[in-house]
Amino acid sequence: MNTESTWRYTFLATLYSLMAIFIIGQLVRIQTNPEQVEHFLGQAKIYEADLRPIQPARGLLYDRWGRLLAGNITVYEVGVELAQVRNPHSIALTLNVVLGLDYAQVLDAASQEVSPEAVYVVLADYVSQEKIELLERYSTELENSTSRKKGEEPPSLQGLIYKPHLQRSYPEKRLASNVLGFVNREGLGYYGVEAKFNELIAGKTMEVWMPRDPNLALELPEIPVGASIILTIDRAIQAEIEAILDAAVEANGADSGTIVVANPQTGEILAMATTPRLDLNEYWQYAEVFKGSTPFNRAISQAYEPGSVYKVLTMAAALDAGAVTPETIFLDVGVIEVGGIYIYNWNSAAWGPQDMQGCLQHSLNVCLAWVATQLGTKNFYDYMRAFGIGRLTGVDLSGEVTGRLKIPGDTDWYEADLGTNSFGQGVAVTPLQMVMAVSAIANEGKLVAPRIVRSFIDKGNQYDTETRIVGMPIKPETARTLSEILARSLEEEASTALVEGYRVAGKTGTAEIPTPYGYSLSATNASFVGWGPMDDPRFLVYIWLEKPTSSPWGSVVAAPVFHDIVERLVVLMDIPPDDVRREILASH
Amino acid sequence: MERVRNLTQAYSQTPWRKQLKLIVLFLLCVVFIALIAGIYLDVTARAATIGREILIMRTEIEALELTNADLTSQLAVLNSATAMRPRALDLGFVPVEKDEIMYVVVLGYVPPQKPDLAPPPAPTRVIAASLPADYKQSLIDWFREQIIPTISDALEVSP
Numbered sequence: 001m002n003t004e005s006t007w008r009y010t011f012l013a014t015l016y017s018l019m020a021i022f023i024i025g026q027l028v029r030i031q032t033n034p035e036q037v038e039h040f041l042g043q044a045k046i047y048e049a050d051l052r053p054i055q056p057a058r059g060l061l062y063d064r065w066g067r068l069l070a071g072n073i074t075v076y077e078v079g080v081e082l083a084q085v086r087n088p089h090s091i092a093l094t095l096n097v098v099l100g101l102d103y104a105q106v107l108d109a110a111s112q113e114v115s116p117e118a119v120y121v122v123l124a125d126y127v128s129q130e131k132i133e134l135l136e137r138y139s140t141e142l143e144n145s146t147s148r149k150k151g152e153e154p155p156s157l158q159g160l161i162y163k164p165h166l167q168r169s170y171p172e173k174r175l176a177s178n179v180l181g182f183v184n185r186e187g188l189g190y191y192g193v194e195a196k197f198n199e200l201i202a203g204k205t206m207e208v209w210m211p212r213d214p215n216l217a218l219e220l221p222e223i224p225v226g227a228s229i230i231l232t233i234d235r236a237i238q239a240e241i242e243a244i245l246d247a248a249v250e251a252n253g254a255d256s257g258t259i260v261v262a263n264p265q266t267g268e269i270l271a272m273a274t275t276p277r278l279d280l281n282e283y284w285q286y287a288e289v290f291k292g293s294t295p296f297n298r299a300i301s302q303a304y305e306p307g308s309v310y311k312v313l314t315m316a317a318a319l320d321a322g323a324v325t326p327e328t329i330f331l332d333v334g335v336i337e338v339g340g341i342y343i344y345n346w347n348s349a350a351w352g353p354q355d356m357q358g359c360l361q362h363s364l365n366v367c368l369a370w371v372a373t374q375l376g377t378k379n380f381y382d383y384m385r386a387f388g389i390g391r392l393t394g395v396d397l398s399g400e401v402t403g404r405l406k407i408p409g410d411t412d413w414y415e416a417d418l419g420t421n422s423f424g425q426g427v428a429v430t431p432l433q434m435v436m437a438v439s440a441i442a443n444e445g446k447l448v449a450p451r452i453v454r455s456f457i458d459k460g461n462q463y464d465t466e467t468r469i470v471g472m473p474i475k476p477e478t479a480r481t482l483s484e485i486l487a488r489s490l491e492e493e494a495s496t497a498l499v500e501g502y503r504v505a506g507k508t509g510t511a512e513i514p515t516p517y518g519y520s521l522s523a524t525n526a527s528f529v530g531w532g533p534m535d536d537p538r539f540l541v542y543i544w545l546e547k548p549t550s551s552p553w554g555s556v557v558a559a560p561v562f563h564d565i566v567e568r569l570v571v572l573m574d575i576p577p578d579d580v581r582r583e584i585l586a587s588h
Numbered sequence: 589m590e591r592v593r594n595l596t597q598a599y600s601q602t603p604w605r606k607q608l609k610l611i612v613l614f615l616l617c618v619v620f621i622a623l624i625a626g627i628y629l630d631v632t633a634r635a636a637t638i639g640r641e642i643l644i645m646r647t648e649i650e651a652l653e654l655t656n657a658d659l660t661s662q663l664a665v666l667n668s669a670t671a672m673r674p675r676a677l678d679l680g681f682v683p684v685e686k687d688e689i690m691y692v693v694v695l696g697y698v699p700p701q702k703p704d705l706a707p708p709p710a711p712t713r714v715i716a717a718s719l720p721a722d723y724k725q726s727l728i729d730w731f732r733e734q735i736i737p738t739i740s741d742a743l744e745v746s747p
Contacts, residue, residue, distance in 0.1 A: 057657060066703030068664035072657040129658070164654050171664035214639025230705060239669040454702065462706035501686070567686055574699070576691040584693055 049211040056203035057166055059226035061180060061193060063235040064268075064454055070180055070194070070280075072166040076132045078124040082114045085159030090142060094157060098134050099124050110159070120161070126185060132162050168194075170280035176238050178274045178297040179231070179452060181398065182283040190283075191296040193229060193452065195398035200458070201226045227458035232268035232451060237261060240568045241271040244561060249275055252557045253549030254526075258298045258431050259561070261569065264439035264531055264540040266467045267448035269395070272432075274298040296399060303403035303428035304544070307511025308346075308363045308554070309529045310424025310434075314372055315360060316441055316482050317383030320474040323375040326356045326485060336366045338419025343369045346510065360507065361489035365423045372422035380418060381407045386473035387437035388447060389429055394470075395450045404428040424511055425519075434529060435542045440471075442505070442531040442540050445479040447471040487534050497530055497559035499566045501577030506530025506562060508554035513547070523547040528558035532566060533578055539569050628727045635726075 030036045061070035078099070080091060088110035096103040101124060109121045139157040168183040181192025187205075189198035203226035241259050249257040261271040274297055278289045295301035318324045334350030336343050345351065345365050351358070359367035372380050384390070390405030405427055406413040420426040429437075432450055440447040449468040456463045486505035490498055497506050509527035512519040526548050531540040541562055548557045569575070576584065599605055665671065725733070 057653065060660075062703070062705060064702075065700065066705055067667070068660065071661035071664055073661045074654040074658045164651070166654065166657055169661045171661060171668045173668075173670060175669055214636045214643060228705065230703060235669055239673075455705075457706050460707055462704060464702065570686050571684055571689065576689075577686075580691050584691070587693070 048213070049209050051207055052210050053205060053207045054223050055165070055187065055205045056223050057225040058168060058183065058187070058203070059201040059228040059457070061201075062228065062230045063176075063233050063238070064231060064270075065234065066230065067235050069170070069172055069176060069231065069233070069235070071169050071171060073169040074129060074164050075125075075167040076127045076129070077122060077163040077165065078127050078132075078135075079120055079122045079161050079163070080110045080159045081120055081161050082110070082112055082118060082159070085110050086156045087153045087158070089153075090155040091157055091160055094135065094138055094160075095123060098131055098138070099127060126167055127162075135160065135162070168280075172235070173279045173281060174277040175235065175242065176233055176272070177277045177280050178299070179233060179269075179272050179397065180280060181296070182278070182280045184283065189398075191399055192397055193231065196396050197227070197229060197453075200456070201229065203227075224459060227456055229453055230455040230457070230462075232270065232454045233272070234270045234572070236572050237569065238271040238273065240572065241565065242273040242277070244564050244568070245273045245275065248543075248545060248557070248561045248564075251550065252526075252545055254545040254557070255547040256294075256298060257546065258302075258542075258544045259565065260299050260431050260435050260542045261565070262435050262439065262450060262540050262542075264442035264448070264537045267436075267439065267450045268454065269435075269450055269452050270539065272297070272299050272452075297397065298544075299431045300393075300395060300397055300400040301430070303401055303430050304525055304546075305425050305427060305511045305514060306429050306434055306527055306544075307424040307509035307525060308365075309438075309507050309509030309527045309542075310427065310429070311360060311363065311368045311422070311509075312441060312482070312486065312507050312529065313384065313387050313389070313437055314368050314375075314380070314422045315356060315485075316387075316474050316478060317380060318371045318375045319356070319482060320383070320478040321375055321379050323379070324356055324371055326481060329353050329355055330359060330367045330370055332359075332364055332366050334366060336369050336419070338369050338373060339415030339417070341416040341419065343419050343423075357485045357489055360485060361493055363423075363508065363510075368422045369419040372418050377408055377415075377418050380422070381405070383473060384421070384427075386447075386471055387440065388433060388471070389427065389437060391433075393430075393432050393436045393450050395432060396453045400432070401430060403430050403433055424509060431542050431544050434527075435540060437473075438529050438531070438542070439540055440473055441479045441482050442537040443479070444476040445472050445474045447473055483531075483534060490530075495555065495559055497528060497562040499532070499563055499570070501579070502532050502566065502570060502575070503534040503578055504530050504532030504562075504566060505534055506559075508559055510552060510554040524552040524554075526552070526554040526556075526558045528554055528562045530562045530566075533575065533581070535578070536581075538573060538575055539566070541565050541569075624727075631727060 030040065057072055060068060060072075063069055078095070080088075085091065088107055091110045092101075092103045092107035095101045095106050106123055109123060112118050112121065135157070139160065142155045142157055145155065167185070170177070170180065170182075177192075179192050181190055181194035181196075183189050183194050187202055189195040189201065194201065203224060206223050208223070241261060245257045245259050248254070256275045258274045259271070260269065260273075262269045276289050276294070278286060278296075290296060315324075319326070331353050332345070332351040334345060334348065343365050346363060351362055351364055351367075354362070354364060354367055356371075358364075359371070375383075384405055385407075390403055390407075392400050392402055405421075406417055417426050436447065436450050439450075446469050449470045451465055451468070453465050455465065483505045486507055487503055489495075490504065490506055495506070495508075497508075498504065507529055509525075509529070511525040511527070512521075513523050513525060514520075524547065526545045528543045529541070531537045543558045543561050543565075545557055545561075551557050570577075575581075
């Protein structure tokens with residue numbers, strides 16, 4: 001090895017050593033300088049992982065047979081990744097045409113310089129799949145287009161990002177809308193089941209630190225979806241009931257209508273229809289549909305004076321307490337004084353001697369007021385409370401109100417209230433409270449809590465709800481006796497509520513409407529409550545038509561609706577006529 | 589003793605043997621380090637590839653879940669009461685009236701029961717948290733785990 005070569009090798013070795021020392025020195029300097037350490041750790045943290053909020057899929061709502069009533073669909077958030085934008089003009093123009101966004105606003109947003117504060121900008125959300133497909137097609141066409149002018153940025157949608165997520169969807173639109181409620185874009189449930197079980201259905205939103213290191217990919221947590229609910233509602237019955245209700249409201253020129261169909265033995269609500277109803281997929285129309293103080297679900301949120309359907313409860317209490325018997329004769333002279341006020345019959349006539357069936361059949365206010373006085377004030381109100389009047393039914397729906405039952409001791413209770421309450425005036429109830437109370441008469445005296453949830457499906461398990469008996473306001477014999485009286489009343493009256501082949505019990509109701517200036521003389525609330533088949537009640541129907549104009553009487557406007565409903569119910573619920581049923585039972 | 593002397597003599601007469609030995613030793617070290625580095629690279633590359641595949645699969649699962657939700661809702665729309673009724677009427681069906689029904693006793697017939705919509709039991713899944721460390725740790729982690737305790741033990745034992 002000559003001297004020149006040695007010198008060169010020495011020089012190169014020194015140079016590389018110095019470089020190595022410099023690099024090592026830099027490494028040491030960076031790693032020992034607290035400021036630098038913090039800076040680089042911060043930098044590393046930014047690229048280490050993404051903090052991603054994960055909203056689990058909202059649980060589904062089904063009808064009692066597993067048919068979907070509320071599901072989820074995919075929609076997209078549209079935004080721009082500023083660093084990748086090549087032609088903001090193309091993006092603004094396309095989004096203006098496809099999504100109807102403001103051209104100038106999009107152009108401004110997409111033209112921003114990338115900065116730590118501006119990396120990604122959201123331009124639109126809840127964009128449908130069809131619109132995204134259209135945007136993707138445009139994007140491909142623009143990328144493939146060859147017509148470019150020199151010096152001009154070629155048209156491109158590069159930088160446009162579509163992020164999919166779920167949105168609530170209601171396949172049946174308006175059907176059972178008053179029961180389901182709706183979910184807004186923030187994922188919050190309003191009204192009905194959606195509000196009542198919002199936390200359960202929505203699941204728990206979690207923010208997940210998602211590492212970019214593929215070696216840590218397995219560490220991601222599993223986020224459970226929200227619980228699903230099977231309702232007691234039968235979609236077919238609900239659809240029929242809504243159609244019948246709409247027809248009845250229109251035919252009778254009523255302001256609104258409400259129908260509840262329940263199984264009196266289990267408390268399951270098979271259908272609950274009210275007017276108006278909202279297309280839940282367009283919930284933002286809420287203010288247009290529910291004008292003023294119109295409640296979302298009248299069946300639970302609007303208390304009203306029910307009128308003569310309430311006489312069923314008064315008579316049940318009196319029979320149960322032994323204050324009267326079915327054979328008790330009351331001499332109706334057309335007027336009775338209770339607590340200083342005079343009570344008259346609906347036609348202001350005197351009906352002469354009447355037994356208890358006659359009192360109910362002819363819906364005599366005077367007789368029922370007398371029955372209440374025979375029962376006594378304390379007994380009367382004790383029974384009414386036992387029937388659940390003036391209390392929440394506890395149904396699994398959001399927005400239930402208690403109604404109002406004034407009782408002795410209240411500052412606004414007067415002795416005269418006993419008389420008026422006996423025939424359903426001066427007392428405010430919701431249709432569902434009436435359903436619950438009257439169910440006790442159809443159900444051998446057992447008061448069953450109404451329920452709208454049949455099962456919960458959570459974490460892979462299905463939990464079924466049970467029938468809840470919450471009281472026994474009257475004895476089974478009383479319930480049977482009163483049911484028989486009411487069935488005979490309809491038959492002897494040849495009521496339009498009767499259904500050939502099926503024995504049913506029921507009672508009409510016509511109530512005057514209280515106003516700030518006393519009771520209205522021109523408008524009424526027409527109601528009907530009925531159940532059947534008599535020997536094995538499978539359905540109880542409550543009808544309320546508000547301010548019908550065709551006729552003020554419940555017997556004229558509400559009773560035929562009951563008939564129409566039962567004609568459909570027996571088909572949809574596979575209930576054979578009484579004689580066929582007896583024949584089948586006898587042969588087995 | 590004679591043998592050692594011969595060996596010393598041989599080395600002193602041919603000094604290049606010493607250099608050769610050093611070079612061979614150095615090359616052996618290089619080959620060993622390269623071997624370890626190669627294994628390490630192979631293992632980490634495979635782990636990274638699998639990790640990336642897992643991330644991609646997770647994205648695919650999310651996409652499939654969205655598609656599934658979409659299809660369920662689309663099916664429900666097609667089967668909805670409002671859609672089915674006109675279709676049935678178009679096909680010539682009419683709502684049955686109660687008087688048109690003939691009830692027949694069918695022995696053994698079971699009426700529709702409460703639907704069971706709970707998902708079937710999921711297969712047993714091994715979640716990441718329960719995986720033994722051996723399946724997750726890198727070669728360096730393994731060395732650290734194996735060597736550091738040994739060194740600390742040795743330090744504790746020696747006075």
